[in-house]
Amino acid sequence: MSAALVRVRPDTYVDSVLLMSGSRAMRDSDGVAWATAVMGTEANLDELRSRGFDDGELASARANDLVLAVEAGSGEEAEEALEAGMQALSEVRGEEGAGPRERSPRSLQQAAEETPDLNVALISVPGEHAALEAHKGLSAGLHVLLFSDNISLDDEAELKLRGSELRRFVMGPGAGTAMIDGVGLGFANVVQRGPVGVVAAAGTGAQEVSSLLDRWGVGVRNLIGVGGRDLSERVGGRMTRMALEVFEADDGAEVVLLVSKPPAPDVAADLLKRLGEGKPAVAALIGLAEELDAPEGVRLARTLEEGVRLTLEALGRDAPDTSEGLQERVREAIQDLDDDRTAVRGLFAGGTLCYEAMVVLSERLGDEVRSNTPLRDGWGVPAPEGAHVCLDLGEEEYTKDRPHPMIDPEPRADLIAEAADEDTVAVILVDVVLGHGAHEDPASLLAPACAAAISKGARVVTYVLGTEGDPQGLGDQQRKMERAGCILAPTAARAALMAAAIAARDPAMAGGSP
Numbered sequence: 400m401s402a403a404l405v406r407v408r409p410d411t412y413v414d415s416v417l418l419m420s421g422s423r424a425m426r427d428s429d430g431v432a433w434a435t436a437v438m439g440t441e442a443n444l445d446e447l448r449s450r451g452f453d454d455g456e457l458a459s460a461r462a463n464d465l466v467l468a469v470e471a472g473s474g475e476e477a478e479e480a481l482e483a484g485m486q487a488l489s490e491v492r493g494e495e496g497a498g499p500r501e502r503s504p505r506s507l508q509q510a511a512e513e514t515p516d517l518n519v520a521l522i523s524v525p526g527e528h529a530a531l532e533a534h535k536g537l538s539a540g541l542h543v544l545l546f547s548d549n550i551s552l553d554d555e556a557e558l559k560l561r562g563s564e565l566r567r568f569v570m571g572p573g574a575g576t577a578m579i580d581g582v583g584l585g586f587a588n589v590v591q592r593g594p595v596g597v598v599a600a601a602g603t604g605a606q607e608v609s610s611l612l613d614r615w616g617v618g619v620r621n622l623i624g625v626g627g628r629d630l631s632e633r634v635g636g637r638m639t640r641m642a643l644e645v646f647e648a649d650d651g652a653e654v655v656l657l658v659s660k661p662p663a664p665d666v667a668a669d670l671l672k673r674l675g676e677g678k679p680a681v682a683a684l685i686g687l688a689e690e691l692d693a694p695e696g697v698r699l700a701r702t703l704e705e706g707v708r709l710t711l712e713a714l715g716r717d718a719p720d721t722s723e724g725l726q727e728r729v730r731e732a733i734q735d736l737d738d739d740r741t742a743v744r745g746l747f748a749g750g751t752l753c754y755e756a757m758v759v760l761s762e763r764l765g766d767e768v769r770s771n772t773p774l775r776d777g778w779g780v781p782a783p784e785g786a787h788v789c790l791d792l793g794e795e796e797y798t799k800d801r802p803h804p805m806i807d808p809e810p811r812a813d814l815i816a817e818a819a820d821e822d823t824v825a826v827i828l829v830d831v832v833l834g835h836g837a838h839e840d841p842a843s844l845l846a847p848a849c850a851a852a853i854s855k856g857a858r859v860v861t862y863v864l865g866t867e868g869d870p871q872g873l874g875d876q877q878r879k880m881e882r883a884g885c886i887l888a889p890t891a892a893r894a895a896l897m898a899a900a901i902a903a904r905d906p907a908m909a910g911g912s913p
């Protein structure tokens with residue numbers, strides 16, 4: 400007889416990375432049909448109730464309580480799975496039974512006092528509490544990497560105003576990536592040290608340029624992720640200006656690379672002027688290069704790939720030819736492709752990669768690209784049948800009360816299957832993001848879904864963002880996706896260009912400049 404059991408552990412906050420460990424341990428237990436470890440927010444409790452879990456067992460749960468839920472073939476199997484989940488969470492949290500650990504400080508102020516060399520606080524708590532914790536970090540004299548989502552723009556603006564007055568960085572939210580003195584923070588790839596200072600108002604944009612710099616033989620001096628809204632009119636680019644000042648004073652940073660989605664016009668003009676007063680600089684402002692005038696000494700790039708190419712040129716280095724062999728891959732892909740399949744469906748873990756893909760697709764296909772983060776008014780979702788659609792699955796509507804898709808790829812695997820069932824979808828565009836903080840083996844979950852989609856007649860273009868030094872291993876992840884039948888792209892921009900070429904049945908398009 401099947402059983403559905405719940406266990407609530409009061410006053411036990413667990414972040415999304417650790418929750419996934421507990422969920423995986425339960426799902427791997429014998430007889431388990433479904434399981435999850437979540438925090439007891441109303442949204443999560445409502446979802447559990449909708450699956451038929453006893454409301455009485457959930458009634459006591461609160462937002463700061465840990466909730467484990469299991470559906471299994473029997474009550475005994477469900478109990479064993481719950482124990483496995485609790486054990487996994489105890490081990491990763493270093494609790495009793497998992498071996499000794501040192502006492503942790505109870506506040507950021509205490510941590511700063513007890514550890515004089517400490518200078519950065521990484522904050523990952525629910526969004527409604529994150530701003531307060533960030534202010535505590537600043538009060539303790541620390542720089543802050545704000546990894547949390549769901550933080551209001553007003554709170555961000557206030558934090559960054561205070562940070563600029565204290566000369567302390569507030570990195571994030573919305574770009575949980577940084578690399579300081581060779582140490583990666585948040586989502587970060589393993590890259591060699593080098594002469595390029597990167598300032599990024601874009602998380603996966605920062606990862607893409609740093610990974611390409613590493614793969615193309617040039618490393619990163621430091622990478623300061625300022626948050627996706629730092630260049631908005633409300634925030635005013637405060638952290639970006641601070642970062643530019645740091646790199647201007649750093650003799651080891653020979654070239655500065657600024658990465659962002661389109662900033663507010665006045666903020667962009669001010670930052671470009673500041674860039675032009677200093678070292679050689681490149682600004683990769685995705686989709687906005689044609690609309691701006693660059694001062695002398697600053698080069699504008701339309702895509703992340705072009706930004707890295709121009710950076711190498713400024714250093715007197717050559718970049719590889721990323722177009723080699725792509726036309727032939729597209730030519731093979733369009734053979735026997737059903738004539739009714741003409742649409743592109745992009746399913747992205749990386750928000751910047753999604754935005755860049757929409758820019759490339761709309762320009763090459765001459766058509767609107769619908770999205771939950773649309774390029775233009777009227778290009779939102781839901782979309783009409785047969786439309787091109789790119790979804791940023793890292794946006795708050797997808798990550799509230801659940802792990803980011805870079806941490807947990809399973810929900811995206813379900814969306815790949817749904818896209819393949821649509822008769823109009825010609826190509827599914829998928830990014831696989833590696834590095835610290837990301838899933839330990841994302842290809843193991845995404846490749847089977849991609850293989851199933853290909854068997855139904857769709858084509859899958861994949862870009863694996865990462866380096867050989869990453870824990871997952873770039874080559875290993877690429878091989879898994881390629882064995883599934885995916886068409887691999889050398890850069891994110893090239894992936895979008897290949898998807899457009901397949902949808903348009905135009906191999907020559909893949910050989911052009913993205």
